[in-house]
Amino acid sequence: MNKKVSAFIAIALAAGSLVACSSNPGGSSTSSSEEGKVINIYSWNDEFRQRVEAVYPEVKETSKDGTVTTLKDGTEIHWIVNPNQDGVYQQKLDEALLNQESADADSKVDIFLSETDYVNKYSSKEAGAAIPLKELGIDPEKDLADQYEFTKVTASDEDGVQRGSTWQTTPGVIVYRRDIAKDVFGTDDPTVVADKVKDWDTMAATAKELQAKGYFAFASSADTFRLYGNSIKEPWVKKGETVLNVAPEIIDWVNDSKEWLDSGYFTKTVKGQWTDEWNKEMGSKSKVFAFLFPAWGIDFTLKPNWDGEAGAWAVTTPPQEYNWGGSYIHGAVGTDNAKHVKDIILALTGDKDNLLKISKDYLDFTNTRSGMQEAAKDDNFKSDFLGGQNAFEYFAPVAENIEIAPLSPYDQGSVELIQNNFNDYLQGKVSFEKAKSNFEVAIKERYPEITEVKWPE
Structure with a gap:
């Protein structure tokens, strides 16, 4: 050595x-x-x-x-x-x-x-x-x-x-309940739904429309995090440095999530992903309209948690191109x-x-x-779970435009802990400043070599 x-x-x-x-x-x-x-x-x-x-x-x-x-x-x-x-x-x-x-x-x-x-x-x-x-x-x-x-x-x-x-390759789409789309929009046509979720401003208006009929746009703020996180311009920690930088896009996610949660667009019971509560929101009794998933998420996460008949879900273009995992x-x-x-x-x-x-x-x-x-053009790739839809038609264009956010060895801990510590703020349990200080403590416990956390001005 x-x-x-x-x-x-x-x-x-x-x-x-x-x-x-x-x-x-x-x-x-x-x-x-x-x-x-x-x-x-x-x-x-x-x-x-x-x-x-x-x-x-x-x-x-x-x-x-x-x-x-x-x-x-x-x-x-x-x-x-x-x-x-x-x-x-x-x-x-x-x-x-x-x-x-x-x-x-x-x-x-x-x-x-x-x-x-x-x-x-x-x-x-x-x-x-x-x-x-x-x-x-x-x-x-x-x-x-x-x-x-x-x-x-x-x-x-x-x-x-x-x-x-x-x-x-992990391009993401929006995966939505056909029955909820029909109830609220009058149709489950992916083209129509795509227009309803085409950007974040439109998505917010659609979330209000869903909320008025007793539905939630997404299960929790964690469901939207990856789209914001994929947009950061610099790594959480630059190579050779010990300063962790919280990107402006992450604070945008915090602010938007607070507004959405207070407006009733997310459920208040689901505080993150990979929990029993989150899994249950993929079941037939759930009032959650959609999830943001790449292909693996549909097969490995959504499908096992769905307890209804095949064909209840469909996919369409998300409000923002993103990738998740790999x-x-x-x-x-x-x-x-x-x-x-x-x-x-x-x-x-x-x-x-x-x-x-x-x-x-x-x-x-x-x-x-x-x-x-x-x-994407082959009917043999249609999915029974998606009601005969060919999801590859929607995945392929996103994959061509994926730009990986700058990476660092600290990404997993940063992604987990920023959500965990700001969840208390989103739920109204602590102040914004307290959530920041809690994150600083948590990230330094996970990575003791981190000497400073810089927040956007």
């Missing part, structure tokens, strides 16, 4: 936001030429496992509890799953990566996933956690030429070297399964037929431009 990386890791350790190291931080992919018998994959849910089972041709079977997938050659994939919330997944992954050098072969991390909120923490050259794809034998310019460019950039290090790949696959430095890692990454992110199968089976908007342009 060189001194520069050693110092970098020591700082991260002290901060509680650990970053991986290895005996060769430059990205040596294997410790021996012989493949191991256990492939350890770290993730935060079973979404990636489902996709691997669907398209990776070497899969033989998976245990009933979903923890072990056996391949045809006898190799076992061990799925190590920890929740993403509150940074738990990162903490567990970081601990494993920091022990990578001394771990026995069957305990080494081979593949790990990261989200857009913290992908650059792991794809950083300085971290030495993720193997450059070229060292795995994957040529991004050739093997991944059909990917959306912004996904390739997002998973690249400071020198532009790609260290991860994703099967997803799961990046990385080969871990120090893996003893480099060939399997390469094969899995290529099967999941570089094979157009596989990606189209994922899109058809799971409604994922996958990472192949030509494939998604074809899907």
Whole structure:
């Protein structure tokens, strides 16, 4: 381990936001030429496992509890799953990566996933956690030429070297209840509804119209956050600095959310996402008109929570173009399964037929431009859950215009904690200034290396 990386890791350790190291931080992919018998994959849910089972041709079977997938050659994939919330997944992954050098072969991390909120923490050259794809034998310019460019950039290090790949592109749409649209607007036609939600001023007028008939526009202020958050012009924390900058767009979200909540456009019972209360608002008894979701949100979140008949939901163009999420696959430095890692990454992110199968089976908007342009015009991609609608027709134009907000390793904590601490203000429990001071305390507890929080003037 060189001194520069050693110092970098020591700082991260002290901060509680650990970053991986290895005996060769430059990205040596294997410790021996012989493949191991256990492939350890770290993730935060079973979404990636489902996709691997669907398209990776070497899969033989998976245990009933979903923890072990056996391949045809006898190799076992061990799925190590920890929740993403509150940074738990990162903490567990970081601990494993920091022990990578001394771990026995069957305990080494081979593949790990990261989200857009913290992908650059792991794809950083300085971290030495993720193997450059070229060292795995994957040529991004050739093997991944059909990917959306912004996904390739997002998973690249400071020198532009790609260290991860994703099967997803995550353009967002507005997903709305057809029955509520008919009751309030007289129609559930996506074109008409699109005109009702075409920008934030129009959306506010529509929210008032919905509220007058006893409906809520969205479940909570958290549902609109990503659209504002995608608009920031500078990262939460600039590289090499310890000052966290709260963007003006985030304060716009606070102010607008306060106005909307006080006006009755959000429910008062749902205080955030990924809670039982939020999930219930996706059920048939809910009075919530719409959710803002990318493709994965419809399949992985909305669909499991819907208890009515298929065809009750539809999608249309959102009030503002946005993207949300994206799961990046990385080969871990120090893996003893480099060939399997390469094969899995290529099967999941570089094979157009596989990606189209994922899109058809799971409604994922996958990472192949030509494939998604074809899907947008192909009736075979119509969704029963969406009443026969082809959602790709709406996803595709958004995907072409996605501009990723500037990223930093502090994004997940900043996004979570700004919402958590300002929720008390939105609910009328604390003053605006108290919410600011509470956030400052919370963010410094999560990231002790942060020395200052700057607010927009």
